[in-house]
Amino acid sequence: METVVGIEDNDDGRFEDSGVDRSSSALSSPKQISNPIVYKLVRVEGDGKLVPATDDEVMEVGDFLEYENSEMHVVTNTGQSLECISIERSSSGKLRLECLEGTAEADLGKLNAKLQYIEQILQKVKEEEKHRISCGSPVHSHENIDSQCSADKFPVMDGKVQSETPCQEIPSIASSFNYTHSNQSGSIDQCSRPSEGVIESGSSASAVYSNLKSDISMSDGEICLDKLSIRELHELFKVTFGRETTVKDKQWLKRRIAMSLTNSCDVSATTFIIKDNKIVRKFEEDSSGNMNAGSLISSENMTEEDVNFKDSSAVDACGIDDNQVVSETRSENGLEYENYQTGQRAAKRIRRPTKRYIEELSENESREHNPRLSISNKTVGFGHVSPTSNVRPARNAFSEARTYSTRLDSLGGSNVQIPCVSRVRRSRPRKDIASLMKFHPTGMGEAEKLSNKLLEHSSDAGSDFSDKVLKSRMPAKFHQPSSSEPVKEQCPVICPIELRQELRPKRADPSGHTSDDNNIVTVPTAKGGMRRKHHRAWTLVEVIKLVEGVSRCGAGRWSEIKRLSFASYSYRTSVDLKDKWRNLLKASFALAPADEGINSRKHGTAPIPEKILLRVRELAEMNSQVPPNYSSSQLASGGGSVHGDRSGYL
DNA sequence: GTTAGGG
DNA sequence: CCCTAAC
Incomplete structure (x- = not known):
């Protein structure tokens, strides 16, 4: 059997080489292999050609091939430099059986029966596959059966196959990688939960693979998988992953199998939705086989235990008796079960995607607009994504992902940093919110009111x-609860001019999601790099806050001002405050003293109300922050006369 | 890390 | 708004 690696049918044929020396540390002693089952790690090109798996691809399936001890060996395959992974029987010559709760014994007759059963299943799969191919269905992947697994390599079948592995040995990976049959007959019920007699336990059935000499082509995983029963899926799972599973969720099984066959997470063989770091099943039985196009899938890193968790909750909740859920007590890597128990699965799901994964997403994004991809893409990045995000149009996610930014700085602190992908907008609130605010009924300019208030206060x-x-002015509904996004622009106190300024860039952004990114222009730097110019016009509210902050903390204490007054403005750094203050000083002292207090602003200059500029000047004078050009004379003329009681603010 | 200043 | 020196 094979572990098919990298079956995404990409035609660019980018698998040049399969360096085949990734023998994991454990794989050093080929001669220990008494009866190896050889796995070729291959990938199937779009035309169905088999290509040796690359290192990356092998890594991809590392999850499926996890094993701790040296039960697995990698040997070089004959002729082709394909990588083979063999499974070694235990030293005793007996195959280890996986058994969680007891010792399993499988008698040969039953084993054979099971093998036949599996063969039937696989045959069925093949037939279905052929049929589908004949119908012109696109073939996405092929499952390649290693023909090397000839029967003579499986003396197991001839001899006694007997499980002697007690449960205590389960953690040893031997168990996790044993091939087992579903215990259809219930003969190995020692290993099964009494109430759920059909848990596969394992009799190792390496001979299964001898039945799979011929290729099994699967076109789209789910298509044929849908028609399979749980048991059949279990068989396929075993065939595919080389180990059994106790997962009873058909959807999961199908997805997992399909994932394996396609080496892609973009397998819609399940109907999952990610909500708040938890996988929630969409309550749809898949018997019809119509995998929901909009269904979400978790990242490829989702573990079996994750699913089990989901299953146990979801299934129990909805009473899907067909899908009996059995906790997967076998631990694949020792940690997962613990995670299962502790419910600490969130961290896994938000695990940063691999580079390869990112690339895949990008490719798929550009190639085919698969909504699921985008969503999963998003989901991967946003562990804290709010429930509503799931229903966000895929386009948003795409635009989000596309707004690749080289800047990796923190965005307000709460964002999960997924470089290149799923970048969180660092940004202004959505246009729609601002638009709402725009219609806020106000007689006089809110800015004027505010500035008046500022002066009053x-x-x-x-x-x-x-x-x-x-x-006080911001209706609660305008706050976005789950985000730490700045809300400044949502404030109605924006003078019309500035409001327009605020809105202009946003209008260009349909989603209102990447508005700030629209302002990003890259300018070549002398050092060869491209630096990003990020323009975000200062709003009057910000200016007022700044002035207020300076009056409270004093000019120069920018970090403190930021902390106090701009805590929610993640995009305003202390340097920004400083710069803006500098500009404000210039502007304020540029005012003719005679014009103070009146709206005689300079043509074309920033629409900062004079009152605010006056205030700026006061503060500047108190701090002796006088622009050089305006030092003495103007300061003397206008400064102290306006208000004399500023010292209290410093 | 923050601030100041230049670009 | 960016960059960087200086602290």
Whole structure:
């Protein structure tokens, strides 16, 4: 049998070489292999050609081939430099059986019967496959059966196959990689849960593979998988992964198998939805075989235990008796079961995707617009994604992913950093929210009101006024609960001009999701790199906050001001505050003293109300922050006369 | 890490 | 807004 690696039918034929020396540390002693089952790690090209698996591809299936001890050996295959993985029988010459709760014994007759059964199943699969191919279904992958697994390599079948592996040995990987039959007959019930007699336990059936000499072509995993019963799926699972599973979820089994066959996570053989780090089954029985196109799948790293967890909850909840759930007590790597028990699965799901995975997503994104991909893509990145995100149009996710940014800085702290993919918008609120605000009925400019208030409040010491204003004026519904996104632009106190400025870039963004990215322009730097220019116009609210912050903390304490007044403005750094303050100083002192207080602003300059500029100047004077050009004369003329009681703010 | 200043 | 020196 094979572990098919990398079956995504990409035609670019980018699998040039399969360096075949990835023998894991354990694989050193080929001669220990008494009755090896040889696995070729191959990948099937679009035309059905088999190509040796590359290292990367082998790594891809590492999860499926996990084993700790040297039960597995990699030997070089004959002729072709394909990599082979063999499974060695235990030193005693007896195949180890996986058994969770007891010692399993399989008698040969039953084994044979099972083998036949498996053969039938596989034959059925083959037939279905042929039929489907004849119908012109696209062939995505082929399952290649290693023809080397001839019967003579499986004396097991002739001799006694007997399980002697007690449960205690399960952790040893030997058990996790044994090939076993489903215990259809229930003869090995010692290993099964009494109430669920059909758990496969294992009699190792390496001979199964001898039945699989011929290729089994599977076109789309799910197509034929859908028609299989659980047991058949179990068989296929074993055939595919070389180990048994106790998972009773057909969907999961199908997906897993299909994933293996296609080496892709883009397998819609399940109907999963990721919600808040948890996999929730979509309550749809798949008997019809119509895998929901919109269904979500988790990342490829989803573990069996994850699914089991899901199963046990979901199935129990909805009473799908067909899918009896048995906890997978076998531990594949020792940790998973623990995770299962502790429910610490979230971390796994948000595990950062591999580079390869990212590339795959990108390829698929550009090649075929598969909604599931986008969603899974998104899901991978957003462990904390809110439930509603799942129903977000796929386009958003795409645009999100496409907004590749070289900047990897933290975005407000709460974002999961998935470089290149699923980048969280670092940004302004959505246009729609701002649009709503735009219609906020106001007689006079809110900005004017605010600036007036600012001046009013500035005379008393309680100067977190901006925050209060913002909060009081901002309807709660405009807050996005699950995000730490800045809400500044949502504040109605934006003068019309600035509001337009705010909205302009957003309008170009249909999703309103990457508005800030629209402002990113890259400019070549002298050093050869491209630096990103990120323009985000200062809003009046921000300016007011800044002024307020300076009055409270003093100019120069930018980090503190940021912390106090711009905590929610992740995109404003302390340097930004400093820069803006510098500009404000310039602007304020550029004002003609006679024009103070009146709306005689310079043509074309920033629409910052004079009152605010005045305030800036006051603060500057108090701090002796006077732009060089305006040092003495203007300071003397306008400065102290406006308000004399500023010291309280410093 | 923060600030100041130049570009 | 970026970069960097200086602290």
